[in-house]
Amino acid sequence: MKIAILPGDGIGPEIMNQAVKVMNALGEKFETETVPVGGAAYAAQGHPLPESTLKVAKEADAILFGAVGDFKYDTLERSLRPEQAILGLRKHLGLFANFRPAILYPELAGASSLKPEIVSGLDIMIVRELTGDIYFGQPRGVRAAPDGPFKGEREGFDTMRYTEPEIRRIAHVAFQAAQKRGKRLTSVDKANVLETFQFWRDIVTDVHKEYQDVKLDHMYVDNAAMQLVRAPKEFDVVVTGNMFGDILSDAAAMLTGSIGMLPSASLDANNKGLYEPSHGSAPDIAGKDIANPLAQILSLAMMLRYSLGKTEQADRIETAVKSVLKQGLRTVDIFEAGTTKVSTTQMGDAVVKAL
Amino acid sequence: MKIAILPGDGIGPEIMNQAVKVMNALGEKFETETVPVGGAAYAAQGHPLPESTLKVAKEADAILFGAVGDFKYDTLERSLRPEQAILGLRKHLGLFANFRPAILYPELAGASSLKPEIVSGLDIMIVRELTGDIYFGQPRGVRAAPDGPFKGEREGFDTMRYTEPEIRRIAHVAFQAAQKRGKRLTSVDKANVLETFQFWRDIVTDVHKEYQDVKLDHMYVDNAAMQLVRAPKEFDVVVTGNMFGDILSDAAAMLTGSIGMLPSASLDANNKGLYEPSHGSAPDIAGKDIANPLAQILSLAMMLRYSLGKTEQADRIETAVKSVLKQGLRTVDIFEAGTTKVSTTQMGDAVVKAL
Numbered sequence A, B: 001m002k003i004a005i006l007p008g009d010g011i012g013p014e015i016m017n018q019a020v021k022v023m024n025a026l027g028e029k030f031e032t033e034t035v036p037v038g039g040a041a042y043a044a045q046g047h048p049l050p051e052s053t054l055k056v057a058k059e060a061d062a063i064l065f066g067a068v069g070d071f072k073y074d075t076l077e078r079s080l081r082p083e084q085a086i087l088g089l090r091k092h093l094g095l096f097a098n099f100r101p102a103i104l105y106p107e108l109a110g111a112s113s114l115k116p117e118i119v120s121g122l123d124i125m126i127v128r129e130l131t132g133d134i135y136f137g138q139p140r141g142v143r144a145a146p147d148g149p150f151k152g153e154r155e156g157f158d159t160m161r162y163t164e165p166e167i168r169r170i171a172h173v174a175f176q177a178a179q180k181r182g183k184r185l186t187s188v189d190k191a192n193v194l195e196t197f198q199f200w201r202d203i204v205t206d207v208h209k210e211y212q213d214v215k216l217d218h219m220y221v222d223n224a225a226m227q228l229v230r231a232p233k234e235f236d237v238v239v240t241g242n243m244f245g246d247i248l249s250d251a252a253a254m255l256t257g258s259i260g261m262l263p264s265a266s267l268d269a270n271n272k273g274l275y276e277p278s279h280g281s282a283p284d285i286a287g288k289d290i291a292n293p294l295a296q297i298l299s300l301a302m303m304l305r306y307s308l309g310k311t312e313q314a315d316r317i318e319t320a321v322k323s324v325l326k327q328g329l330r331t332v333d334i335f336e337a338g339t340t341k342v343s344t345t346q347m348g349d350a351v352v353k354a355l
Ligand SMILES: CC(C)[C@H](C(=O)O)[C@@H](O)C(=O)O
Pocket: A083, A086, A087, A246, B192, B193, B222
């Protein structure tokens, strides 16, 4: 089993250190290779996703990813900016299925900006399509408007598109995820306005025939954004496109108030995957040993479970994380009066000890 | 002054009755004409936006709109469904600037799913562009994919586009709104992924030169969705495109927990406008005299203020609404123990009395 380690920028390297420490403490041998990505790769090799990094990622059985982005790269032209690395990895590796759990640990219920009764026990799974939609659709660019009321004026444009096989495969993934959970799937679209998402709705409805044990609902994206705020516990699994998924999965993560706890997985058709925290690179707190490493550590657990088939090891890590929370250990982002403030390193050590 | 009254479907007619009652109680003469729209227009004349309705709307100085949509029209082909009326009115009348306030009345702080300290005193204004973007961009449809990894497969597609003049005019409107409020504007885009919104960001930055007294921030849409949940009071005015605005304005409205209170305005270049509640037609409770008429009544106040220049009358209505809330009168959607539950009609009567 070969694991590619891509720490990236900002707090990426320091939280990755903790995850690697936990991996090494599992008592198994993993072959790992660490390569730069994002701003770090640009600084070292002139490109956020160098060929050599892509090669290591392609040849690995799974990828553990930190985070990318730093203020100092904000002025680069877009094709060289750190986030292009993550878009490039998704596309080149065919990582079309993004799993973003939004789970609220009972110990952290106070961290949410929502009332405890609205969010306590929250456990929803957002399945976001990750290689299609307006993220990658051609044509796109800036041109003179070819028609319309402002014909001839400069305009920016992009193309939203989804083919039938792309919708089918993400629908299958989402229905299967729902079968393993509460057997309810909400497909989020904007079928009342967009052709792409009327098509999406038709195909998802068709795939549903193969999963009659799952209850399927269709919901418009604006309504979904409202229901996430109003009554998030009414959702079980949510499936949606790349653009809507970007927005809704971040909103759902923030409902928990503890985005520093949330891992994510991005899988290809063979369950090879890239695993990364749902939070960003937080360059403002980088190098201070105060970042929360638990999302990175839980991303490692997801990797063991989904790509490496090591359920028992994944369980061990998740139990250890719950145990450090029960012990009252908190990094600053989730600290509350009455708990013990710890550093990034101390949190990593505590998880190792609890294993 | 000619006012077109378009009650629409579901609870539309009954809340409109209350708004008209309030208008008549102002002690001024308004010339009004009431015409069907949405499902009601389809039922009567075979189209959700008949020529005759469009004509009345075009000739009026302002339009007071209820809500459209009912279960019984869900199976119609898309071009005949009620919501096409609202899209058609926006496009034909050039109503490009949508103002959606999200205000939390102190008396209703308990209705929010967020903690009181996060939302009490909330007062943000979302300015949504309403006639461009992927809502109307051509080409769109279903076709055989012309290229890409799934070339030849069926695909749904849409075009996102914004021309420079479209971005400039909505930016001017938003900067001017910010000047009249807290002098802070957040422009929401996805410049890290979309050409349309990199272009948007460049133009908004350029327009900013004319409004140096306003502090401008740019924020990615996924981050904006998070910040709305985490700390909504940090926003003052938000400006964004049609699609992102659809999602964010509904999320922002729901933060208040009292969407039955929120009006909206959609204006053209000359401040002619369409005024409607932010909530929908709620067909499940239609005809029961339990819907909250206050968003419709406050939409009337917005109409008097923005399109008819009758600031004093607008103030009177808004003060009357605050006074009925202080009296403890509540329709069922905002009812809490210790307040007095009233019907739609009783609420309308109470506002008239408080005028
Ligand atoms: C960095 C950016 C391109 C990316 C996205 O929009 O997908 C990020 O927001 C995410 O959700 O992983």
